Amino acid sequence: MRIGIDFDNTIAGYDALFASLAEERGLFQSAPTAKRELRDALRLRPEGELTWRRLQAEAYGGRMAGAELLDGVDRFIQSCRQAGVAVSIVSHKTQHANFASDGTDLRRAATAWMEEHGFFDAMGLHMNPDDVHFEDTRAAKVARIAALNCAWFIDDLEEVFAEPGFPKTARAVLYDPHATGNAAVEADATDALLRCRHWDEIGGHVLGGQH
Numbered sequence: 001m002r003i004g005i006d007f008d009n010t011i012a013g014y015d016a017l018f019a020s021l022a023e024e025r026g027l028f029q030s031a032p033t034a035k036r037e038l039r040d041a042l043r044l045r046p047e048g049e050l051t052w053r054r055l056q057a058e059a060y061g062g063r064m065a066g067a068e069l070l071d072g073v074d075r076f077i078q079s080c081r082q083a084g085v086a087v088s089i090v091s092h093k094t095q096h097a098n099f100a101s102d103g104t105d106l107r108r109a110a111t112a113w114m115e116e117h118g119f120f121d122a123m124g125l126h127m128n129p130d131d132v133h134f135e136d137t138r139a140a141k142v143a144r145i146a147a148l149n150c151a152w153f154i155d156d157l158e159e160v161f162a163e164p165g166f167p168k169t170a171r172a173v174l175y176d177p178h179a180t181g182n183a184a185v186e187a188d189a190t191d192a193l194l195r196c197r198h199w200d201e202i203g204g205h206v207l208g209g210q211h
């Protein structure tokens with residue numbers, strides 16, 4: 001069995017980084033601490049979309065080192081290894097940002113961040129760099145997920161699961177740390193999508209049957 005995982009905002013978290021970048025640039029005195037709130041607030045301003053894209057170019061590029069490893073990702077990947085489950089990272093990430101002036105290689109920034117967090121260390125998560133795939137488009141991303149024959153795919157963006165070509169054989173897990181409601185985990189009516197707020201919940205569902 002192979003499990004596929006998205007990268008940005010599923011493995012690497014940017015909420016605190018976006019807030020600091022926005023404050024450094026004087027965009028807010030005290031920036032919203034959730035990335036989506038920050039984005040929505042900026043988009044209401046003149047040139048807000050452009051400002052947002054420039055912030056993104058920085059966060060995913062030159063300032064990537066300030067991103068955080070989301071809580072529980074490492075435990076999940078280690079549990080997969082122990083259960084003999086293969087893990088692939090499949091990310092929609094272009095090589096360069098459209099709105100960056102410094103020409104930072106976004107894929108290299110992400111790879112350096114993974115190295116820094118021990119993704120490829122024998123004493124760390126012990127992943128193989130060949131199991132990390134960067135794709136130029138969302139269509140190419142779902143084609144990769146299909147080609148890898150992922151039994152599960154975990155992503156923070158619901159649109160990925162709705163993309164034509166997302167394999168019907170892959171179970172969808174939406175990583176949604178800001179989900180509201182009482183249930184920690186809820187499957188929708190069709191059971192097509194599993195919504196989880198925390199990586200430990202994902203582990204319980206995805207690997208629960210493995211033990």
Ligand SMILES: [Mg+2]
Pocket residue numbers: 006007008009010155156157
């Ligand atoms: Mg993502």
